[in-house]
Amino acid sequence: MVWKLFRPLLLCTLGVCVGLLANVRAMAAPETARATIVRAILTTDDAQKRAIINSLIGQGDEAIREVFTAWRQDNLYVYSAPGGAKVPVELTGDKDAAGTQAAVRVDTGEPLKDAAGQPLRLVAKQLTAVEHDAGLRRAMKNVVDLLDLGSPLPAKRLRAVQTIGFAQKADKLPALEARAGLETDTEIKKELKEAIALIHLADSDDGVKIKALAELQELHNSSSYDLINALKVKAETGGKPAVVAAANAALVAIENHRSVVKFFGTLFRGLSAGSVLLVVALGLAITFGLMGVINMAHGEMITVGAYATYITQNVFGEGMHFTLPFIKVAIHLPGLHLTGWAYQLYFVAAIPVGFLSAALVGIALERSVIRFLYRRPLESLLATFGVSLILQQLFKLTFGSNNVNVDSPVYLSSNWTVFDVTFDWNRVFVIGFAAVIVFGVWLALTKTPLGLLIRCVMQNRMMASCMGVRTERVNMLTFGLGSGLAGLAGVFVTQLGTVGPSMGQEYIVDSFMTVVVGGVGSIFGTVVSALGIGLADQSLQQILLNPVLGKILVLLAIILFLQWRPTGLFAARSRSLD
């Protein structure tokens, strides 16, 4: 009985002693966050406890979160060591048969050890639980909320600043202002300014509000729009014209900024959508445009490239095995088991693999089917359509009817944000990729001996043949080149969507449309038409806010355009049109 009365007193005295000691230590060297928390635990006065906890604000030590979580979940206890010292511990892990748990010292984060250096296991019931009340919990939450402000990771700091700003709690203001003095990252600095202004918005004084609105107007950040709007509505009903005017000015600034961002964003998205079209249609511009083969299996050449990427990815990773249908040959590809950057390079390796495999399939197709049908375009349409169906079933039998997944490498799955316009790396990549391929095709057609042969055979086969050109061989290589380009497109489209047996079908209509609008036989026309269609599609989507209507309008415009100019943008003479 007496002990029960005395215990709090004793604890109190001890706590103060330890606290004093800790203070002395703190003067000698900066006190760790854990030590501060121990001091708070052993202090008996609630107000003092809160003060000590609040002193942690602004620190970025992750241990704070850990210990506070344990505290709030009732996992902290005070252990009385044999010498009489009070050691706060956290009990963790499962209870064993005797009800004991592993104990971790709060002050060091290390396991609690007895005199012999053996880890001690303790029973919760025999220890003094560390209590907490609503006031303490609030104080702890406050510290944890602000914890990320001091985090060494900029992304975490940014997020913390935003969260605090949107919450508009005036008590966080000192912490933000303190951070603003220390912060070096320009983006976070801007965000801090915004957060401080947002908190000022909730101030009761109109003068502060108007000043904050002016600040937000200058920052014109999209994220503050909702809060300003809410304030404006409130000010309107409250009859405060000055605040309404300031809010309106800020809203207009944000809207102007938004429309600029939208404009450049749409421009960029249009270019990238056009580049995807271009990459997908360029192969067809050769096989259909130059050679005049209505190749319905063009989409399947894209699929070949995509599956080649899938296989390359697996070879870089764990390896794979599949069985070729009909001949029942099991193919086992051993994996290279690469990790990290070496693995991420699979996409670079897939580019030549995709090109070559599609080119080989294309050459096989030309040798086996198309070469017999050069003079019969309608029959080549039917035959290649059949080939397309056969290839789709072969993919299905080899790789299964489920779609497969190709990972995005790290260097294609992030973005640059310049003045709030997002430039996705995969989109930037496709624009560059398209430029390189077009340049490569132009070089190949105009600066190489093969290019010369291709052009002369396409212009006048009989004459070329008479001059001793092996037209059969040139046909084969040209078709291989076109198919290879489709394969390259396949490598890229794995970064945009699914890889499945019938994925080629999604691209075939777009490809023909692009080539026909550009003018059959003109590579330059294909480039212009692809970019034009891409830009028109994205702008209409932006204006109509509806992806389907935009596409319909583009198709309508194309039909009308082809009525007016059936030969497309750039009419070229080619053998098929003779």
Added chain:
Amino acid sequence: MITKFSKLLSVGALALVALVAAARAADTVKVGVLHDLSGTMAISETSLRDILLFTFDEINAKGGVLGKKIVPVIVDPGSVWPIFAEKSKQLLEVDKVAVTFGCWTSVSRKSALPVFEKDNGLLFYPVQYEGEEESQNVCYTAEAVNQQAIPAVDYFIAQGKKKFYLIGTDYVYPQTTNLVLLEYLLSKGVPLANIGGGYKKDGSGKIISAGKYTPFGHKDYQQIIAEIKDFASSGDACVISTLNGDTNPPFFKEYAAAGLTADTCPVVSYSIAEDEFRSLPAKDLVGQIGCWTYFQSIDSPENTKFLADFQAWLKTTTADGVVKEGRVVDSPMVLSYDGVYLWKACVEKAGSFDVDKVRAAWKSGVSFVGPGGKVTTQPNMHLTKTVYIGESKADGQFKILKTFPDVYGEPHLKGTFKAKE
């Protein structure tokens, strides 16, 4: 003489065969399986056929239903919706099955429904759907909107989300679900301005469509993602997606590339379960939310046993076309499994295979403790069951975040939520 004898013999043999057949017919019961095994839906529905065969084998091994062994009659409508009506007719009028398990898409269900109503058949339907239907000839083991869409929205509201972006594939299920969700959000005090994706009004000013829609197989989500990014810049937004299977990879790849994450703007997807996950970029989906009445990761003795038994069955089965490797289990599969057991329980309670008696037993409330927890039949032909919210992990499984036990299945939700003034 010889001919007479042989005649007699053959007659005897025939009689014997007839007798054996009759005896066999007496201790078997025919059950229809109406799932697409070819065409576009085959990818999803073949799994349901497999789980049904497994369940029938499991029940037969324990003595069947009312002492009769289940004999499945499997038909394949080939993903052609009108064929569902034809095949239903065959099952009900030619094969005279006692019950049918089948359908995935809402349009296939709507096609089969008139036949089941005319011939008074019984169809068990296991896939999450848009509600607004309550046929006396369908046992909806599927999730109703309030057993999937609404709990997920509640979860986001509890997480402090204030803005909701609705996006879906353009067909009946997403359109209806989003309309209900719009009403629900408005009733929770979310202003219309905070519901993203836009809306359409008819002449009288009534909202007839809410959210952004893309067609099947849409590939280019740049513009929509840019819109979502702007929408989510205030840090308290989330996305509610009813996008259909193959539009998910382009959506999530674009989403990840634009720098959006589950941290900044989480997405709940109503049509991604463990089975669909196999062909999705898992890395881009980590931390996103799923909401179903079953997850493979549920830690219960029933689920552990179910998973082990199914894997064991896969190893030994001789049924045609069952893929044996890399199999996972998801909610529609488990609801098919539960459906068979509920039918068995109803038949046993009724003491008969008669559709009217089985339906009466269903309406009286029958329970079964399945892999996803206890399910109980309701008078409105739906099920009371436990709803789980899970967070996707890199291995394609879900970590369960929240459990809502015993949620009553309510099909008629349109117009029930009143906006706050």
